[in-house]
Amino acid sequence: MKTANEIMKKILPLMVVCAMLASCAKFHYSEIKSDNVGVWNSFEPKVFEFDWKKPEMCVDLSITVGVDTAVYHDDTMPLIVKLASPDGESRQFQTQVIVRDRDGGLHGEADKNGHIVCTEIVRPHMFFNTKGVHRIEIKQGTSKYDLPGVHTVGISIDKSNLEYKN
Numbered sequence: 322m323k324t325a326n327e328i329m330k331k332i333l334p335l336m337v338v339c340a341m342l343a344s345c346a347k348f349h350y351s352e353i354k355s356d357n358v359g360v361w362n363s364f365e366p367k368v369f370e371f372d373w374k375k376p377e378m379c380v381d382l383s384i385t386v387g388v389d390t391a392v393y394h395d396d397t398m399p400l401i402v403k404l405a406s407p408d409g410e411s412r413q414f415q416t417q418v419i420v421r422d423r424d425g426g427l428h429g430e431a432d433k434n435g436h437i438v439c440t441e442i443v444r445p446h447m448f449f450n451t452k453g454v455h456r457i458e459i460k461q462g463t464s465k466y467d468l469p470g471v472h473t474v475g476i477s478i479d480k481s482n483l484e485y486k487n
Contacts, residue, residue, distance in 0.1 A: 347480055348380070349478070349479050350371060350478040350479075351475060351477040351478070352371070352476060354473065354475065355472065356471065356472055356473070356474075359389060359470060359471065360467045360468065360470075360471070361468040361474070362467050363461055363465065363467070364466075366459055366460040368456065368457070368458050369456070369457045369459075370454055370455070371454070371478075372454050373454075373455050376448065376451055376452055379447070379480070379483055380448070380449070380478050380479060381442045381444070381446065382444040382476065382477075383440050383442045383443065384402070384440070384441060384443050384459065384476055385418075385438060385440040385474070385477065386474055386475075387434075387437070387438045387471070387472045388420055388436055388471055388472065389435070389436050389471075389472060390421075390427060390436075393468075393470030395463075396419070396420055396422075397417040397419050397420060398420055398461065399415065399462035399463055400415070400417060400443075400461065400462050401413065401414075402443065402459050403456075403459075403460075405455065405456040405457075405458070406449065406450065406455055407454055407455065408451050415462060416441070416443040417441070418439050418440070418441045420439055436472050438473070440477070445481065446481050447481075
């Protein structure tokens with residue numbers, strides 16, 4: 322019969338390899354906010370809150386919009402993004418999601434409702450520097466009070482392909 326010490330000598334290397342593989346795994350977080358009405362009011366931002374535990378991880382922030390192209394006719398959708406960290410730091414930037422390319426072709430994939438779902442990486446290689454609940458607020462950046470044709474807005478946070486520390 323083997324002793325506990327002998328068993329641990331055989332199991333320990335396996336546990337170390339499993340831990341290393343788990344730490345190298347791809348990271349992915351996403352959330353979608355739906356609007357059944359299909360109108361995005363300029364004073365009603367889409368708010369995403371998430372508990373961040375990996376301040377050392379370099380990530381790409383993507384925004385997804387689902388639009389009804391029979392109603393939404395612009396080639397891009399301008400957005401205003403506000404990031405707020407648990408320690409009170411706040412950053413804001415403007416970006417856009419491409420709905421149609423230069424030739425008028427749709428830039429996205431159709432979902433089950435017939436809406437085009439378009440995704441853009443709006444902040445590649447970024448860090449959420451502190452642990453805790455972070456907040457991302459997205460507002461439509463057009464001059465229209467009500468923006469028709471927008472049915473979903475979402476974010477995705479994926480581990481970046483770059484390996485460097487902040």
